[in-house]
Amino acid sequence: METIQVEIFGQMYSLKGGKDPDRVRQLASYVNARMKEVQKGTGVSDGYRVAILAALNIADDLFRTKGQQEVLQKTAEQSVGRLLDLTGEPE
Numbered sequence: 001m002e003t004i005q006v007e008i009f010g011q012m013y014s015l016k017g018g019k020d021p022d023r024v025r026q027l028a029s030y031v032n033a034r035m036k037e038v039q040k041g042t043g044v045s046d047g048y049r050v051a052i053l054a055a056l057n058i059a060d061d062l063f064r065t066k067g068q069q070e071v072l073q074k075t076a077e078q079s080v081g082r083l084l085d086l087t088g089e090p091e
Contacts, residue, residue, distance in 0.1 A: 009035045009047055034058060 001016045006028035017024035034054040035047075044050050 008032045009039075009050065011047070031058075 001018070002021055004015045004017045004021045004024050006013050006015060006025055008028055008031055013028070015024055015028070031054065034057060035050050038053045038057060039045065039050050042050075042053065044053065
């Protein structure tokens with residue numbers, strides 16, 4: 001495993017990445033951007049608090065996306081069921 005240097009919110013971190021170091025850098029860049037966004041929006045300067053608020057925002061995005069995925073999955077399954085009913089094909 002390769003060690004990857006990334007900077008998040010002014011701190012350098014040495015991370016052992018998997019097969020794709022560019023992916024690790026991309027994730028670190030995303031977290032850094034979200035932390036800066038939170039800091040700008042709240043005025044909070046303590047890195048720990050900013051990290052917690054950014055993590056909550058990222059978790060909210062994840063849960064919202066999962067909910068949308070579930071709705072799309074159900075809609076797709078219902079559509080396939082209707083199409084199969086129309087064609088007379090068994091599921």
